[in-house]
Amino acid sequence: xxxxxxxxxxxxxxxxxxxxxxxxxxxxxxxxxxxxxxxxxxxxxxxxxxxxxxxxxxxxxxxxxxxxxxxxxxxxxxxxxxxxxxxxxxxxxxxxxxxxxxxxxxxxxxxxxxxxxxxxxxxxxxxxxxxxxxxxxxxxxxxxxxxxxxxxxxxxxxxxxxxxxxxxxxxxxxxxxxxxxxxxxxxxxxxxxxxxxxxxxxxxxxxxxxxxxxxxxxxxxxxxxxxxxxxxxxxxxxxxxxxxxxxxxxxxxxxxxxxxxxxxxxxxxxxxxxxxxxxxxxxxxxxxxxxxxxxxxxxxxxxxxxxxxxxxxxxxxxxxxxxxxxxxxxxxxxxxxxxxxxxxxxxxxxxxxxxxxxxxxxxxxxxxxxxxxxxxxxxxxxxxxxxxxxxxxxxxxxxxxxxxxxxxxxxxxxxxxxxxxxxxxxxxxxxxxxxxxxxxxxxxxxxxxxxxxxxxxxxxxxxxxxxxxxxxxxxxxxxxxxxxxxxxxxxxxxxxxxxxxxxxxxxxxxxxxxxxxxxxxxxxxxxxxxxxxxxxxxxxxxxxxxxxxxxxxxxxxxxxxxxxxxxxxxxxxxxxxxxxxxxxxxxxxxxxxxxxxxxxxxxxxxxxxxxxxxxxxxxxxxxxxxxxxxxxxxxxxxxxxxxxxxxxxxxxxxxxxxxxxxxxxxxxxxxxxxxxxxxxxxxxxxxxxxxxxxxxxxxxxxxxxxxxxxxxxxxxxxxxxxxxxxxxxxxxxxxxxxxxxxxxxxxxxxxxxxxxxxxxxxxxxxxxxxxxxxxxxxxxxxxxxxxxxxxxxxxxxxxxxxxxxxxxxxxxxxxxxxxxxxxxxxxxxxxxxxxxxxxxxxxxxxxxxxxxxxxxxxxxxxxxxxxxxxxxxxxxxxxxxxxxxxxxxxxxxxxxxxxxx
Numbered sequence: 001x002x003x004x005x006x007x008x009x010x011x012x013x014x015x016x017x018x019x020x021x022x023x024x025x026x027x028x029x030x031x032x033x034x035x036x037x038x039x040x041x042x043x044x045x046x047x048x049x050x051x052x053x054x055x056x057x058x059x060x061x062x063x064x065x066x067x068x069x070x071x072x073x074x075x076x077x078x079x080x081x082x083x084x085x086x087x088x089x090x091x092x093x094x095x096x097x098x099x100x101x102x103x104x105x106x107x108x109x110x111x112x113x114x115x116x117x118x119x120x121x122x123x124x125x126x127x128x129x130x131x132x133x134x135x136x137x138x139x140x141x142x143x144x145x146x147x148x149x150x151x152x153x154x155x156x157x158x159x160x161x162x163x164x165x166x167x168x169x170x171x172x173x174x175x176x177x178x179x180x181x182x183x184x185x186x187x188x189x190x191x192x193x194x195x196x197x198x199x200x201x202x203x204x205x206x207x208x209x210x211x212x213x214x215x216x217x218x219x220x221x222x223x224x225x226x227x228x229x230x231x232x233x234x235x236x237x238x239x240x241x242x243x244x245x246x247x248x249x250x251x252x253x254x255x256x257x258x259x260x261x262x263x264x265x266x267x268x269x270x271x272x273x274x275x276x277x278x279x280x281x282x283x284x285x286x287x288x289x290x291x292x293x294x295x296x297x298x299x300x301x302x303x304x305x306x307x308x309x310x311x312x313x314x315x316x317x318x319x320x321x322x323x324x325x326x327x328x329x330x331x332x333x334x335x336x337x338x339x340x341x342x343x344x345x346x347x348x349x350x351x352x353x354x355x356x357x358x359x360x361x362x363x364x365x366x367x368x369x370x371x372x373x374x375x376x377x378x379x380x381x382x383x384x385x386x387x388x389x390x391x392x393x394x395x396x397x398x399x400x401x402x403x404x405x406x407x408x409x410x411x412x413x414x415x416x417x418x419x420x421x422x423x424x425x426x427x428x429x430x431x432x433x434x435x436x437x438x439x440x441x442x443x444x445x446x447x448x449x450x451x452x453x454x455x456x457x458x459x460x461x462x463x464x465x466x467x468x469x470x471x472x473x474x475x476x477x478x479x480x481x482x483x484x485x486x487x488x489x490x491x492x493x494x495x496x497x498x499x500x501x502x503x504x505x506x507x508x509x510x511x512x513x514x515x516x517x518x519x520x521x522x523x524x525x526x527x528x529x530x531x532x533x534x535x536x537x538x539x540x541x542x543x544x545x546x547x548x549x550x551x552x553x554x555x556x557x558x559x560x561x562x563x564x565x566x567x568x569x570x571x572x573x574x575x576x577x578x579x580x581x582x583x584x585x586x587x588x589x590x591x592x593x594x595x596x597x598x599x600x601x602x603x604x605x606x607x608x609x610x611x612x613x614x615x616x617x618x619x620x621x622x623x624x625x626x627x628x629x630x631x632x633x634x635x636x637x638x639x640x641x642x643x644x645x646x647x648x649x650x651x652x653x654x655x656x657x658x659x660x661x662x663x664x665x666x667x668x669x670x671x672x673x674x675x676x677x678x679x680x681x682x683x684x685x686x687x688x689x690x691x692x693x694x695x696x697x698x699x700x701x702x703x704x705x706x707x708x709x710x711x712x713x714x715x716x717x718x719x720x721x722x723x724x725x726x727x728x729x730x731x732x733x734x735x736x737x738x739x740x741x742x743x744x745x746x747x748x749x750x751x752x753x754x755x756x757x758x759x760x761x762x763x764x765x766x767x768x769x770x771x772x773x774x775x776x777x778x779x780x781x782x783x784x785x786x787x788x789x790x791x792x793x794x795x796x797x798x799x800x801x802x803x804x805x806x807x808x809x810x811x812x813x814x815x816x817x818x819x820x821x822x823x824x825x826x827x828x829x830x831x832x833x834x835x836x837x838x839x840x841x842x843x844x845x846x847x848x849x850x851x852x853x854x855x856x857x858x859x860x861x862x863x864x865x866x867x868x869x870x871x872x873x874x875x876x877x878x879x880x881x882x883x884x885x886x887x888x889x890x891x892x893x894x895x896x897x898x899x900x901x
Contacts, residue, residue, distance in 0.1 A: 009036050009039070009040050009164065009167070009199075012029070012040055012162055012164055013040055013043050013044055013047075015162060016029070016040070016044050016138065016162060017044060017047060017048075019160045020044075020048070020106070020136045020138070024158060024159070024160040025130040025135065025136045025137065025158075026127045026130055026136070026137040026139070026156075026158060026159045026160070027136075027137070027138050027139070027159070027160045027161075027162060028112075028139045028140070028141065028150075028153065028154055028159055028160070028161045028162070029041065029138070029139065029140045029141075029161075029162045029164055030140070030141050030142070030143060030154070030161060030162070030163050030164065031140075031142070031143075031163065031164035031165070032142065032143065032198065033142060033200070033305075033306060033307055034198045034199065034200025034201050034204075034305065034307060035164050035165070035166065035198055035199070035200070036164060036199050036200070037110070037140040037164055038059075038110055038140065039199075040164060041057075041108050041110065041138055041140055044106075044108075044138055045057060045106060045108055045138070048104075048106045048136075049106075052103060052104065053103070053104040053105060053106045053136075054099070054102070054103065054104070054105045054106070055105075055106045055108065056075060056076075056077060056099075056105070056106075056107050056108070057107075057108040057109075057110070058071060058074040058075045058108070058109055058110070059109075059110040059111055060109070060110065060111045060112060060113075060114035060115040061111070061114055061261060061262040061263065062114060062261030062262060062309075063260070063261040063262035063341060063344070064114050064115055064116055064262070065114055065115065065116050065117075065344075065378065066116065066338075066340045066341045066343070066344040066375070066378075066379070067080060067082075067116055067338060067340065067341060068080070068082065068084045068116055068118050068340065068369065068372035068375040069084055069088050069116065069118050069119055069122070069372065070115075070116050070119065071109060071112075071115040071116055071119035071120075072092055072118075072119035072122050072123065072126070073092075073119075075107050075109050075119075075126075076092055076095040076096055076099065076107070076126075077095060077099060078091055078092065078095045082338040082368070083367070083368035083369065083370070083371070083372075084118070084368075084369065084371045084372040084375075085371055086371045087861075088118075088122070088371065088372075089122060089125060089871070090860075090861035090864075090871055091861075092122060092125070092126070093125070093129070093859065093860045093861055093871050093875075094859040094860070094861050094862070096126065096129055096133065096135065097129075097133065097859045097860060097890065098859065099135075100133040100134050100135050100889070100890070100891065101857075101891065102891075103134060103891070104134040104135075104136070105133075105134060105135050105136070106136045106137075106138060107126075107135070107136070107137050107138070108137075108138045108139070109137070109138075109139045109140070110139075110140045111140060111141065111142070111306075112139055112140065112141040112147070112150055113141045113142045113144075113145055113147055113150065116374070116375055116378075117147075117149065117374030117375060117377065117378050117414075118372045118373075118374040118375050120147065120149040120150065120153075120374070121149060121374050121414070121415075123139075123149070123153060124149075124152075124153060124156070125872075127153070127156065127158060127159060128613075128875065129875065130158075131158075131875075131879050131882075132875060132878045132879050132882050132889065132890050132893075133889055133890055133891075134888070134889040134891060148416075165197065166195070166196045166197020166198050167197040167198075167199060167202075168197065169189070169192070169193075169197075171197070172184075172189075172192045172195075172197060172199075172202060173189070173192075175199055175202065176188065176192070176202070176206065176222060179203070179206070180206070180215070180217055180222050181217060182217035182220055182221055182222045183221055183222065184221070184222045185221040185222060185223040187223050187224045187225075187226075188206075188215075188222050188223060188224050191205065191209075191224065191226065200305060200307070201238075204238040204239055204242070204307070205238050207238070207242065207291075208238040208241045208242060209224055209226055211241070211242070211245060212226075212241075214226040236307070236310075236311050239307055239308055239311045240311055240315070242290070242291075242292065243292065243308070243311065243312065245290075246286060246287070246290060246292070247283075247286060249282065249283040249286075250282075250283040250286040250287050250290075251312075252273075252283070253269065253280060253283040253284065253287060254287060254292065254293065254303075254308070254312050255312055255316055255320070255324065256269050256272050256273055256324060256327075256328075257269060257293070257301060257302075257303065257309070257312075258303075258309045258312040258313040258316070259313065259316070259321060259324040259325055259328055259345075260272065260328055261328075261344075261345075262302075263296050263300035263301060263302035264300055264301055264302075265299070265300055265301075266280055266284060266301060268331060269301065271331045271334070272324070272327045272328055272331050273327070274327075284301060287301070288301075291304055292304055292308050293308075321348070322348065322349045322350075322351075323349070324349075325345050325346070325348040325349035326345075326346065326349035328345040329342050329345035329346035329349060332345060338368075339360075339364045339368055340364060340368070340369065340375060340379055343357060343360055343361055343364060343379060343382075344382070346360070347361070347382055347383075347386060350386060354386075355386070355387070355390055355395060355396075355399055357383070357386050358383040358386040358387050358399055358403065359399070361379050361380060361382065361383040361386075361403075362380075362383065362402060362403065362406055364376075364379065365379060365380055365406055365410060366406070369410075373410045373411075373413040373414035374414045374416075376406075376410040376414075377407060377410045377411050377414055377416065377419075380403055380406055380407040380410065381407070383403050384400070384403055384407070387399045387400045387403055388400070397431070397432075397433075398433075400427075400430065400431075401427065401430075401431050401433055401436040402436075404423060404424070404426070404427030404430075404431070404436070404440060405427070405436060405439045405440060405443065407423050408420050408423045408424045408427070408440060408443040408444070408447075409443060409539065409541060411423060412443065412446060412447050412450075412541055413540065413541075415619050416619075417447045417450065417451055417619040418619075420443070420444075420447045421444055421447050421448065424440045424441075424443050424444035424447070425444065427440045428440050428441065428444070434469075434470060434473070435470075435473075438469070438470065438472075438473035438476070441460070441464055441473075441477070442476055442477070442480070442541075442542060443541060444460070445457050445460060445461065445477075445480055446541040446542070446545070447619075448460070449480070449483075449484055449487065450619065450620055450621070450622075451619060451620070451621045452487075452620070452621025452622055452655050452656055453621070454484050454485075454487060454488040454656065457480075457484050458481065458484060458485075461477050461480060461481045461484070462481075464477055465477055465478070465481070475500070476504065476542075478499075479499070479500070479502070479504035479505050479507075479508070479544075480504065482494075482499075482508040483504070483507055483508045483511075483544070485508075486508045486511050486512065486515075486659065487622070487656075487658060487659065488656055488660070489656065489657060489658065489659045489660020489661065489695075489697075490660065491695070492695045492696050493512050493515045493516050493695060493696035493697055494508070494509070494512040495512065496509050496510075496512040496513035496516060496518065496521070496522075496525075497509060498510075498525070501528075501532060502532055502536065502543055502544075503529045503530070503532040503533035503536065503538060503543040503544035503547050504542070504543045504544045506525055506526070506528055506529035506532060506544065506547075507526070507529050507544035507546070507547050507550075509525060510522045510525035510526040510529060510550070510554075511550075511659065513525060514526075514550075514554055514557075514699060515659060515660070515661075515696070515697045515698075515699050516696055516697070516698050516699070517698035517699050517701070517702070517731045517732055517735060517736065518732060518735045519554055519557035519558040519699070519735050519736045519738075520558040520734070520735045520736075520737075521735065522554050522558075523551060523554040523555055523558045523559075526547060526550050526551050526554055527551060529544055529547045530547050530548055530551065532544075533547055533548075540583075545583075546583070546586060548571055548574070548575065548583070549571065549583055549586040549587055549590060550590075551567050551571065552564045552565075552567040552568035552571060552590050552591075552594065553590045553593065553594075555567050555738075556593065556594055556597060556738050556739075557699070557702070557735075557736045557738050557739050558735065558736065558737060558738060559737060559738055560737060560738035560767045560768060560769070561594060561597060561598045561738065561767065561768035561769060562768060564594045564738070565591075565594050565598070565868075568587070568590055568591045568594055569868040571587060572584075572587045572588075572591070572868075572870065573868075575587060584611070584614050584870065584872075585611040585612070585614045585615045585620055585626075586611075586620075586622075587611075587870075588607045588608065588610050588611030588614070588626075588870060588872075588873070589607075589608060589611050589625055589626045589629075591607045591869070592604040592605070592607035592608040592611065592626065592629055593625065593629060595607060596629055596632075596633065596771060597738075597739075597769050597770070597771050597772070598768055598769070598770055598771075599770025599771060599773075599774075599803070599806065599807055600844075600845075600846065601633050601637070601807050601808065602844040602846060602847065602877075602880070603844070603846045603869075603873075603877075604629065604633060605630060605633060605634075606846075606869075606873045606876040606877050606880070607869070607870075607873050608626045608629055608630050609630070609876055610870060610872040610873045610875075610876050611626055612626055612627075612630075613872065614872065621655050621656075622655075622658045623653075623655060624655060624656065624657040624658045624661075624663055624664050625658055625661070625663050627646070627650055627663075627664055627667075628657075628662075628663025628664040628665075628666060628667050629663065630646070631643050631646050631647065631650075631664065631667035631668075631670075631671070632663070632666065632667045632670060634646075635667060635670040635671050635674055635811060636670070636807070636809045636811050636812055637807075637808045637809060637810060637811065638674070638810035638811045638814075640671060640674055640675060640811075643667065643671050644671065647664070647667070647668055647671065650664055659697075660692065660695060660697055661692065661697065661699075661700060661703070662688045662691070662692060662700075663703075665684060665687075665688050666688060666703075666704050666707065668684055669681050669684035669685050669688065669707070669708075669711060670707065670811075672684060673711055673714075673815075674811045674815070678711075678714060678715050679715070681711045681714075681715065682711060682712065682714075682715030682717050682720075685707075685708045685711040685712055685715070685717070685720060686712075686717065686720050688704065688708070689704070689708050689720065689723070689724060689727075690723075692704075693723075693727050698727070698730065698731055699731075699736075701724070701727045701728040701730075701731050701742070701743075701746075702728070702731055702736055702739040702740075702742045702743070703739075703742075705724055705727070705728040705742050705743070705745070705746040706742055706745045706746055706749065706772070706775045706776075706779070707775070708720070708724050709721055709724045709725065709728075709745075709746045709749040709750060710749055710775075710779070712724060713749055713750075714819075721749070721750055722750065724746055724750070725746050725747055725749075725750040728742065728743045728746040728747075729743055729746075729747065731743060737767075738767060738769070739769070739772070740763070741759075741760040741763035741764045741767070741769070741772055741776070742760075742772060744756050744757075744759060744760040744763065745757060745760040745764075745772065745775060745776050745779060748760060748776075748779055748780070748783060749779050749783075752782075752783045752786050752787065753783055754780045754781075754783040754784040754787065754789065754792060754793075754796070757776050757777075757779040757780035757783055757796075758776070758777075758780045758796065760772070760776040760779075761773050761776035761777045761780060761796075761799070764776055770803060770806075770807070773803060774800065774803045774804060774807065774809060774812060777796050777797075777799040777800035777803060778797075778800045778812060778815075778816050778819075780792075780796040780799075780800075781793045781794075781796035781797040781800055781816060781820060782816070782819045782820065782823070784796055785819075785820050785823035785825040786823055788823075790825050793820060793823070793825045794825065794827060797816060797820060797825075797827055800812070800813075800816055801813050801816070801827075804816075837884070838884050838885070838886070839884065839885070840885065840896070840900055842884045843881055843884060843885075846867070846877060847877050847880060847881045847884075849867060850863055850867070850874060850877040850878060850881065851878075851881050851893055851896075851897050852897055853866060853867075854878065854890050854893050854894050854897065855893070855894045855897030855898055855901075857894070860874040860875055860878070861874075878890055878893065881893060
């Protein structure tokens with residue numbers, strides 16, 4: 001039962017079309033039931049379909065919430081595989097790209113407030129894809145019930161929200177005139193004011209009055225003999241009046257349809273009632289002809305409006321409702337329905353003292369829903385209600401405890417950290433079981449540590465350690481405390497001696513070895529930690545959960561760029577295959593670090609940006625290495641205003657610098673140097689060096705030694721320069737083959753030795769360390785100039801500017817020119833031509849690779865597999881390419897690639 005929108009709704013249609021045609025290609029229409037959301041979407045869809053867009057539309061219903069990835073699968077047109085697979089997101093990306101290959105696409109999703117949570121989590125990624133696909137999204141929701149993911153979606157700057165309000169009085173008059181052939185008189189207008197301008201409510205009320213014989217249009221104006229007190233008190237009352245006029249067989253049919261919770265084939269409804277489909281023929285025809293039900297495009301029976309379903313369902317006596325839910329569950333079970341939907345029905349049918357449904361929910365969560373954590377969390381929320389309905393006693397307590405542990409774990413996996421902390425806290429207040437308390441404490445602490453709240457984690461750990469614990473629980477908390485201290489980086493580095501052989505015991509010891517500059521030993525120990533976790537079958541959140549992320553980072557120092565990259569690819573593939581999505585940002589941050597050292601700065605930024613984007617879901621607070629890397633690259637590239645704004649945002653967040661490595665502060669030092677503030681740069685250099693090296697973090701000497709030595713030399717801080725040289729010389733270089741030339745470079749800076757700097761440049765180049773090579777050629781040129789060897793200074797400067805041009809390191813080139821000028825060495829036109837900022841020649845090698853593969857018709861997941869990067873990073877490269885080429889979609893990108901072959 002729909003109505004044509006009036007003026008306000010017509011203007012909403014134009015507002016939506018303007019946004020979809022402009023820069024905001026996702027529109028979320030919000031409004032009360034019956035306000036005209038679906039009608040408005042239908043008009044927009046019709047307009048765009050007539051203009052050549054492919055339109056796909058899905059509608060969520062009560063049953064949708066229990067089908068993992070059901071809405072997103074229907075929206076994109078892929079099979080909703082059950083049990084869900086870890087590659088669901090990749091399949092979604094692939095399907096969306098194929099769908100958009102021929103031209104513009106509009107995807108419409110109605111009633112998102114009823115969608116499954118995993119689909120809502122992926123919806124944000126679909127919004128991201130509108131940046132580089134000819135894709136638009138038109139979504140609708142009710143204000144209630146509140147769904148946190150929809151609140152987050154509505155707050156995004158690339159989503160336009162349209163609040164659909166009621167019709168104005170004159171628009172209601174026009175609606176009545178069109179329907180009844182006569183304008184409303186004063187008596188009808190008085191009743192219309194009671195509807196709040198809701199077109200559906202208006203029709204229900206007037207239809208009810210007409211059925212009761214209280215409307216009259218004989219004199220050319222619609223009048224009523226009803227007083228306000230005679231009108232329905234609410235639209236629900238009007239719907240009940242309408243339903244009461246139907247025969248008993250039709251009402252019985254509608255009750256089954258309401259409990260089923262979705263559109264249904266007649267055969268399904270017949271099976272639930274134990275009758276033959278033909279026996280329902282009369283009831284179905286009456287339901288449709290009365291306007292209460294309708295046929296869907298795929299020949300299912302559905303309610304004309306959710307209002308009727310709500311009224312029918314709420315008016316069912318509880319015993320009858322449970323009986324029908326049981327019959328629906330039996331039918332779903334008989335036809336092989338997915339367990340989560342069977343549980344939705346059987347759970348609603350369960351008696352108050354029946355624990356079997358909650359037990360079934362725990363079993364399904366532990367098996368089928370391993371890769372649908374949001375659905376698992378919702379299912380366990382229902383299990384909580386079932387458990388609390390049991391009579392008090394040991395059975396209920398045990399069940400509540402198991403649900404609390406499982407629910408906290410899946411909420412953490414879904415990235416819903418705040419909710420996970422709340423569930424764990426509530427469980428701890430309720431349970432007396434030591435084993436359960438230990439598990440909930442560890443889960444809560446995992447979430448607390450992941451959010452970078454180390455002070456809060458340490459307070460709780462110490463309080464728990466002072467209590468009576470089992471030896472196993474005490475050991476787990478002790479190792480977690482060691483790891484939290486290492487993460488925060490405020491205490492001196494430990495001795496690197498593990499206190500056990502578990503993954504949790506080996507992890508902090510390995511990191512201590514790494515931070516103290518013993519990278520090769522650290523790599524061997526972290527490999528043992530990874531194997532220990534595998535052997536123990538540890539859950540994702542326990543026993544050193546970030547251990548699998550670290551081997552590539554350690555290998556970068558111990559073995560160099562190429563071995564680190566190979567390890568990084570393998571670990572990311574393994575994490576994806578096993579559904580460890582919460583680890584994705586960490587893997588991308590390590591990949592970005594490797595690309596930074598290797599001189600693939602655009603790739604590094606793409607990986608880091610993708611990782612930071614993913615943290616919006618995973619909730620991690622360990623962002624310093626990624627933020628610092630991004631700011632350092634942008635500083636070296638001369639994006640100083642961007643870096644200054646980024647530093648301001650970072651300081652507002654007040655997050656810790658992970659492992660005590662001040663990478664963000666180092667970026668701040670580089671910014672001050674680039675801005676010409678030598679004093680500020682020198683002060684930051686001294687502070688970061690002494691504060692880091694005094695706590696035993698000798699690894700920092702290889703990372704920051706060359707930059708810190710340069711700043712100290714320029715600032716005239718001989719004491720700091722001498723210390724940097726001394727500290728760097730003490731690093732065990734045989735443990736750090738990948739970054740070992742940094743020690744020679746620092747010594748070259750301290751001694752102004754061009755020969756040593758040139759040797760460092762050559763050594764860096766042989767290791768694939770382009771970042772180090774860039775700095776070494778700069779120092780070789782300056783040292784040669786300081787010794788009066790202008791020709792060698794220019795030769796080394798040319799090598800430096802060639803590398804800088806490849807990287808886009810404009811700050812380095814400007815600094816080099818200024819430093820040489822101080823020694824009266826001026827550079828002519830040196831270096832190769834800089835890559836332009838736009839056009840085909842502006843694309844980086846990876847962007848060209850990605851564009852070429854797009855031109856060959858590969859999807860983002862296929863490109864990701866080919867290039868050993870993540871699909872999110874592929875999307876980032878495509879977005880960068882589109883911006884540089886002035887294109888709006890990957891279809892245009894593919895055409896452009898073809899022209900350049």
